[in-house]
Amino acid sequence: MSQVASLSAVEVAYPGRGTVLGPFDLALTEGEIVALVGPSGCGKSTALRLLAGLEQPTAGTVTRTPERGQTAVVFQAPTLMPWADARTNVALPLELAGMAKVKARDQAQEALRAVGLENAIGSKPAQLSGGMAMRVSLARALVTRPRLLLLDEPFAALDEITRRNLADDIHRLWDQTRPAVVFVTHNVEEAAYMAQRVVVMSANPGKIAGQTTIDAPLPRPPGFRTSEVFRNAAEAVSHDLAKAMGQIQ
Amino acid sequence: MSRTLETLAPILLVAVLLGLWETACYLTGVPAYFLPAPSAVAAAMAQDWALLLASAWKTLSTALLALAFASLIACSLALIISTNRLLEKAVQPLAVALQVTPVVAIAPQVVIWAGLAHPDRAIISLAVIVAFFPIFSGALTGLKSTDPDLERLFDLYGATPWQRLLRLRIPSATPFVLEGHKVAGGLAVIGAVVAEFVAGSGGSQGLAWRILESSNRLQTAKTFAAVIVLSLMGALLHAVLQASEQAILRRFRGR
Ligand SMILES: Nc1ncnc2c1ncn2[C@@H]1O[C@H](COP(=O)(O)OP(=O)(O)OP(=O)(O)O)[C@@H](O)[C@H]1O
Ligand SMILES: [Mg+2]
Numbered sequence: 301m302s303q304v305a306s307l308s309a310v311e312v313a314y315p316g317r318g319t320v321l322g323p324f325d326l327a328l329t330e331g332e333i334v335a336l337v338g339p340s341g342c343g344k345s346t347a348l349r350l351l352a353g354l355e356q357p358t359a360g361t362v363t364r365t366p367e368r369g370q371t372a373v374v375f376q377a378p379t380l381m382p383w384a385d386a387r388t389n390v391a392l393p394l395e396l397a398g399m400a401k402v403k404a405r406d407q408a409q410e411a412l413r414a415v416g417l418e419n420a421i422g423s424k425p426a427q428l429s430g431g432m433a434m435r436v437s438l439a440r441a442l443v444t445r446p447r448l449l450l451l452d453e454p455f456a457a458l459d460e461i462t463r464r465n466l467a468d469d470i471h472r473l474w475d476q477t478r479p480a481v482v483f484v485t486h487n488v489e490e491a492a493y494m495a496q497r498v499v500v501m502s503a504n505p506g507k508i509a510g511q512t513t514i515d516a517p518l519p520r521p522p523g524f525r526t527s528e529v530f531r532n533a534a535e536a537v538s539h540d541l542a543k544a545m546g547q548i549q
Numbered sequence: 550m551s552r553t554l555e556t557l558a559p560i561l562l563v564a565v566l567l568g569l570w571e572t573a574c575y576l577t578g579v580p581a582y583f584l585p586a587p588s589a590v591a592a593a594m595a596q597d598w599a600l601l602l603a604s605a606w607k608t609l610s611t612a613l614l615a616l617a618f619a620s621l622i623a624c625s626l627a628l629i630i631s632t633n634r635l636l637e638k639a640v641q642p643l644a645v646a647l648q649v650t651p652v653v654a655i656a657p658q659v660v661i662w663a664g665l666a667h668p669d670r671a672i673i674s675l676a677v678i679v680a681f682f683p684i685f686s687g688a689l690t691g692l693k694s695t696d697p698d699l700e701r702l703f704d705l706y707g708a709t710p711w712q713r714l715l716r717l718r719i720p721s722a723t724p725f726v727l728e729g730h731k732v733a734g735g736l737a738v739i740g741a742v743v744a745e746f747v748a749g750s751g752g753s754q755g756l757a758w759r760i761l762e763s764s765n766r767l768q769t770a771k772t773f774a775a776v777i778v779l780s781l782m783g784a785l786l787h788a789v790l791q792a793s794e795q796a797i798l799r800r801f802r803g804r
Contacts, residue, residue, distance in 0.1 A: 354701055368707045379698040383720045383801050392716070396706040424803025444706075 303365070304328045304448050304480040305351050310360030311505070312346050321346050321506040322360060326499065328448070331478035333518065335495035337485060337537060339545055343506025344484045348373070348450045351482060366448045369397050372441035376453040378433035380425040380440075386412060387421045390440045397444070411439040414473060431462035435469070442473055449479045455490065467493055471519035488541060492533040493520060500537060502544035510540030585770035590777070593770040601759065601778050608745065608755035609782055611669075612737040615676030619733060623681050624726065627688035631718070632710075637689070648682045652740055656747035668748035672741055672755070679740035680733040687729025691722025723801060727794045734790045738783050756782075 311322030321343035328334060328351075336344050349355040350362050352371050364371070372393075380389045390408035395401060412421055415435040425433055434454060441449060451470075455463040467490065474481060483494045491498045492514060502509040514533040516524065524530050542548045567587045573579075574586035581589055594601065630637045656675055663671035695717055703713050745757030756779045763771035 349701075352705060354704055371705060373702065373705060375698045377698065379696060379702060381699065381717070381720065383723065385803070392702075393706045396703070396708045396712055396716075426802045426804045 302330055303363070304330055305364045305366070306362070307347065307350055307357070308361050308363070310347075310350060310357040310362060312343065312350070312355070313358045319358075319505040322357070324360075324507060326351075326508075328480040328482065330447075330480055332497065333474065333481040333483060333495045335483045335485060335491035335498045336501065337488065337491045337498060337541060338501030338506065338509075339503050340486070342501045342503035342544075344501065345452055347506070348452050348482060348484060351448065352450055364448075366446065369393065369444050370446050371448045372444060372446035372450065374434075374437050374441045374449075374451045374454045376456045378425065378430075378437040380433060380436055382425050385422045385424050386417060386428070386436045386439075389425070389436055390443050393440060393444045408439070408443055411443040412436070414442070414476075415439045415469060431458055431466065434458060434462075434466065438466075438470070438473070442477075445477050446479050449474075449481045451481065451483045453484050453486065455485070455487075463490065468519065470494070475519055488537045489525075489534050492530060492537055493525065498533070498537045498540075500540035500544050509544035510537075512536040512540065582767040582769050585773060589770040590773040593768075593774040594777070597771060597774060601756075601775060604754055604756045604759045604775070605778050605782050608738065608741050608757070608779070609786070611672055611755065612676055612680075612734070612741045612786070615673050615741060616680050616730070616734055616737045618673070619677045619680035619737065620684055620730060622677070623684035623729075624688050627685050627692060628714075628719075631689060631692040632714075644682070644685065647678075652679050652743050653747065656744055659744075660748050668745075671748055672744040675744035675747075676737045676740035680737040683732035683736065684726065684729040687725040687727075687732075688722055691725030692718045694725065695721040724798060727797055731787070731790045731794050734786050735783060738779075738786060742779065 306325075306327040308325055308327075309323045311319055311324070313319045320341075324343070324347060326334070326347065336347065338344055346355070350357055351364070352373050353362070353364055354373075356362070380386075381392070384392075387405055387408045390411050391401075391404040394404035394407060399407075409418075409421055412418060415438055417432060417435050417439065420428060420432060420436075423432075425436070428436065434457075438454070441451075455466060458466065470481075471494075481495075483491070485491050485494070492512075496514055496518065498512045498514070499508055500510045500512075501507065512533055514529065516527075516529045516533075539548075571587050574584060585593075630640055652675055655678070656671070659674055659678075660668065660671040663674060699717060699721075700713075703717055708716070741755065742757045745755045746761065749761060756775050759775040760772055760779075763769070763775065
């Protein structure tokens with residue numbers, strides 16, 4: 301299994317804020333789903349921006365193998381262009397890369413179908429529900445068939461039912477091309493459900509406080525949420541988090 | 550029931566006030582040059598309606614032309630300036646200084662520059678100057694008000710500065726630019742009227758001239774008639790601009 305991206309001994313400091321992250325190490329192998337859990341402000345989004353190449357570390361090295369356009373990011377908010385319909389939003393990465401408009405919109409339509417939104421192609425973001433808008437955002441991330449997919453609390457604004465449906469959708473879509481995925485969340489159960497490996501971070505500065513590997517198939521089999529493996533994994537992550545927050549030794 | 554009452558309330562208030570005014574004029578016998586009764590104003594309006602309408606159109610068309618010029622200049626300038634931080638910093642104080650200078654203060658000089666034989670040019674220029682700022686600052690604010698995560702997305706996919714401008718910054722600015730035009734429309738009318746006052750010659754046949762002419766002759770009822778036409782025109786323009794802004798925004802956002 302080859303490495304897609306890695307952070308080695310990276311540190312990030314902001315003027316007037318000091319070091320917010322690091323030293324921090326994280327290596328992503330092909331086809332791996334890693335969840336990043338930690339208290340607010342511990343540097344999860346910062347780590348994601350480093351992996352995306354959107355920001356440079358103050359110290360340490362970032363290695364990235366995906367070429368331009370092979371990295372995709374989904375933010376906490378759907379981050380759609382409000383003036384453009386769903387298809388135009390999804391076609392954006394392709395069109396920015398210079399693909400002809402007709403072809404880009406065809407592929408965008410295909411990506412929207414894959415997330416179950418074939419009927420919302422011409423809808424603008426204001427006409428979509430929160431869950432639908434997030435699906436559009438997901439379709440936009442997947443339309444370029446990325447090798448590295450970075451999700452920054454994509455479910456934060458959604459209700460429990462929608463979150464569960466989207467979690468399974470992400471697994472199903474991931475299974476088609478198997479990109480490396482980093483999934484940031486505040487939710488322990490969600491982390492244990494989504495990922496093969498859950499990295500728990502502590503804050504000030506952001507460091508790794510613990511790791512849990514979950515040995516179960518992806519996409520998750522039906523009934524996984526009530527299984528022993530899931531419960532144990534969630535408990536282990538929960539334990540790491542309590543440690544990271546200084547609640548236990 | 551309460552809906553109809555709400556629409557009727559302002560009309561009722563105006564009717565009551567007019568009634569009081571009329572009665573007061575009748576009872577006190579105040580001279581018409583000092584305060585004409587509403588009936589006298591209405592009579593003046595009925596008598597001069599063609600002239601008033603022509604004058605109103607003159608002022609309105611001047612304001613609309615000024616709005617178009619201001620829009621063109623302000624949007625282009627905001628576009629150019631938004632591409633360069635240093636340029637923006639350099640221009641800002643100057644823009645603010647010009648904006649807080651009352652149009653009446655510069656009007657006499659502009660009238661001279663435009664040439665005393667061409668009051669129309671001076672009037673248009675002054676209306677353009679006052680209509681310029683709301684559009685300019687709206688466009689500049691809008692061009693910089695893009696969602697930072699969308700900016701990151703454009704970074705991520707390696708957008709060229711040109712793509713970023715056309716596909717992100719200009720669309721993001723649209724609501725601000727529309728709002729700027731709405732404010733600028735009202736200001737253009739005010740600018741045109743102020744400029745007509747300062748130009749102060751019969752060469753401009755706008756509403757301000759009707760006001761000047763009648764008040765110089767102490768035909769106060771005619772003055773009132775012209776003022777009323779002026780405010781009705783302003784209100785109408787505002788309503789039209791407001792409705793177009795909302796219609797465009799609805800289309801823009803899809804609801
Ligand atoms: N551009 C910046 N300038 C200064 N400080 C910053 C900047 N970006 C982030 N920070 C700080 O760095 C720390 C880590 O931020 P980051 O957004 O990575 O945290 P996070 O773990 O994603 O938090 P959350 O769970 O609330 O999203 C925070 O304390 C934040 O205030
Ligand atoms: Mg964050």
